[in-house]
Amino acid sequence: MSRVVSLLRFVWEFVVGDDWRIAAGVAVGLGLTAGIAHSPVAAWWVLPAAILLLLGLSVWRAARRRA
Amino acid sequence: MSGPALGLAVSVFLACAVEAVEALTIVLAVGYTRSWRSTSVGVGAAVAVLAALTAALGPALAALPIGVLRVVVGALLLIFGLQWLRKAILRAGGVKPRRDEREAFERERLAARRQGQVREGLDPYAFTIAFKGVLLEGLEVVFIVLTFGANQHDVGLAAAAAGVAVAAVALAGLAVHAPLARVPENTMKYLVGVMLTSFGTFWGAEGAGAHWPGGDGALLAIVPLTLAASLVMVWLIRRRTAATRGPADAGAADREPVSEADEAMVGA
Numbered sequence: 001m002s003r004v005v006s007l008l009r010f011v012w013e014f015v016v017g018d019d020w021r022i023a024a025g026v027a028v029g030l031g032l033t034a035g036i037a038h039s040p041v042a043a044w045w046v047l048p049a050a051i052l053l054l055l056g057l058s059v060w061r062a063a064r065r066r067a
Numbered sequence: 068m069s070g071p072a073l074g075l076a077v078s079v080f081l082a083c084a085v086e087a088v089e090a091l092t093i094v095l096a097v098g099y100t101r102s103w104r105s106t107s108v109g110v111g112a113a114v115a116v117l118a119a120l121t122a123a124l125g126p127a128l129a130a131l132p133i134g135v136l137r138v139v140v141g142a143l144l145l146i147f148g149l150q151w152l153r154k155a156i157l158r159a160g161g162v163k164p165r166r167d168e169r170e171a172f173e174r175e176r177l178a179a180r181r182q183g184q185v186r187e188g189l190d191p192y193a194f195t196i197a198f199k200g201v202l203l204e205g206l207e208v209v210f211i212v213l214t215f216g217a218n219q220h221d222v223g224l225a226a227a228a229a230g231v232a233v234a235a236v237a238l239a240g241l242a243v244h245a246p247l248a249r250v251p252e253n254t255m256k257y258l259v260g261v262m263l264t265s266f267g268t269f270w271g272a273e274g275a276g277a278h279w280p281g282g283d284g285a286l287l288a289i290v291p292l293t294l295a296a297s298l299v300m301v302w303l304i305r306r307r308t309a310a311t312r313g314p315a316d317a318g319a320a321d322r323e324p325v326s327e328a329d330e331a332m333v334g335a
Contacts, residue, residue: 014206015143015147016146017146017147017150018150018153018154019150019153022146022149022150022153023146026142026145026149026271027142029271030138030141030142030271030272030274030275031275033271033272033275033276033277034275036277037275037276037277038276042278043272043275043276043277043278044272044277044278044279044280044285046277047268047271047272047275047277048268048272048289048292051145051149051264051268051293052296054149055149055152055153055156055296055297055300056296056300058149058153059153059156059157059160059304062153062157062162062163063157063160063162063304063307063308066157066162066163
């Protein structure tokens with residue numbers, strides 16, 4: 001059991017890394033893009049905007065924490 | 068070679084070279100301190116596991132429908148790329164210490180020395196550290212090769228770029244018999260973070276059903292925009308750090324080495 005937990009923890013740390021909010025934000029950004037893509041509005045700008053916001057917030061939080 | 072194919076080759080080459088430099092440092096440290104034979108067996112075992120993983124996961128990824136593949140690979144590349152870029156921005160902004168291969172080498176060598184006498188036959192410490200080091204760094208290489216390669220339907224090109232990078236680093240390591248401390252590793256990580264994030268954005272949005280203006284040509288805008296936005300973040304962090312330190316420490320801030328982002332821009 002502990003090996004399974006260790007493996008899952010490793011996969012989580014390998015893929016998700018230091019800030020789980022980035023992974024969650026990417027999922028939300030992709031979902032929003034998919035939703036808007038099915039409407040008459042252009043959807044290409046949603047993901048880049050979400051990425052810039054996510055990255056900026058994550059970097060800012062880390063910088064404040066370490067200052 | 069098309070634009071996306073060139074981007075694929077450059078991204079995979081840079082990412083694999085960086086990972087290979089880090090793995091080389093570990094291998095050299097345990098090899099010199101403990102046993103070259105046990106270290107080589109550890110490296111060989113890790114390479115065999117990585118080859119088996121690639122052989123198992125490659126065809127599975129290639130069998131996915133292109134829409135699913137792009138959204139899955141785009142999401143994974145984005146999460147992975149954003150982690151790389153986040154760390155690179157924090158390093159360039161002076162918030163997180165930069166990786167120094169000489170320091171890492173000394174750290175690994177000291178740890179290896181503390182393990183006492185080298186055992187006859189297979190030295191478990193040298194084997195385990197070499198195996199883990201190469202496997203962990205190699206997993207990132209496998210991940211990048213498979214995701215980029217499968218999405219571009221060119222795993223061969225991705226694998227070739229990875230192979231050239233690993234061979235170049237291994238040959239350089241053999242030539243200098245020391246960690247490759249002069250490789251601009253932090254700058255390379257910064258650029259890889261930008262490329263992974265940009266390709267992840269492009270493929271992720273396409274997979275989710277969006278249509279990019281200009282098709283593949285949109286990458287020519289996404290890459291520089293991602294780089295520019297990250298450089299603004301580096302600038303903001305450095306400004307904030309300087310303001311926090313106050314006028315008394317302003318000189319110290321100025322004396323800090325030029326950031327990786329600045330080096331990347333001036334081509335140093």
